[in-house]
Amino acid sequence: MHTLIRNLSIMSRTSNPLAKKQCGFTLLEVLIALLILSIGLLGLASLQTNGLRSNQMASMRTNATQLAYDIADRMRANPGGVDAQDYVIATDDADPTIPGGENCESTTCTSAQMATYDLAQWRGAIRALPGGTSSIARTVTGAVVTHTVTIFWDEYRRGISGTDCGPDPSVDLRCISLTL
Numbered sequence: 001m002h003t004l005i006r007n008l009s010i011m012s013r014t015s016n017p018l019a020k021k022q023c024g025f026t027l028l029e030v031l032i033a034l035l036i037l038s039i040g041l042l043g044l045a046s047l048q049t050n051g052l053r054s055n056q057m058a059s060m061r062t063n064a065t066q067l068a069y070d071i072a073d074r075m076r077a078n079p080g081g082v083d084a085q086d087y088v089i090a091t092d093d094a095d096p097t098i099p100g101g102e103n104c105e106s107t108t109c110t111s112a113q114m115a116t117y118d119l120a121q122w123r124g125a126i127r128a129l130p131g132g133t134s135s136i137a138r139t140v141t142g143a144v145v146t147h148t149v150t151i152f153w154d155e156y157r158r159g160i161s162g163t164d165c166g167p168d169p170s171v172d173l174r175c176i177s178l179t180l
Contacts, residue, residue: 087147
């Protein structure tokens with residue numbers, strides 16, 4: 001019986017002539033599978049990075065839009081300051097400072113003081129955007145007075161500093177304009 005088992009064992013090893021030819025073939029399959037898996041993971045990482053970038057850009061646009069509407073509401077609440085052109089400010093103008101640290105939310109202020117307070121707070125919030133700056137321009141056409149609020153920022157964080165809202169993101173800033 002012992003010889004029978006030994007003969008069966010020898011037959012099973014020699015009966016499959018392809019056994020020697022397949023030696024190492026599974027290792028090649030595993031390496032190819034790892035290569036495909038790593039390429040897929042790199043693609044997934046790229047998608048995640050693009051998603052985060054798009055989310056951050058959308059957040060900046062949302063903040064800029066909210067800030068434009070914030071100053072518009074502040075201007076509507078202070079018509080005396082608007083009529084006196086206290087809200088007109090250029091992009092290269094220095095940020096307004098609040099003299100004496102006045103808080104116009106808790107004390108009574110004049111229209112001019114309120115406009116200075118509003119612009120100081122607004123410009124401070126705009127500085128949170130990368131490369132953030134702003135302007136408010138007044139235009140008079142006949143009896144119609146309009147104000148254009150423009151907020152600029154460096155959406156791609158390339159260190160661009162300018163005042164142009166052109167279509168080329170490599171040299172132009174992203175901007176949002178609101179006309180009142």
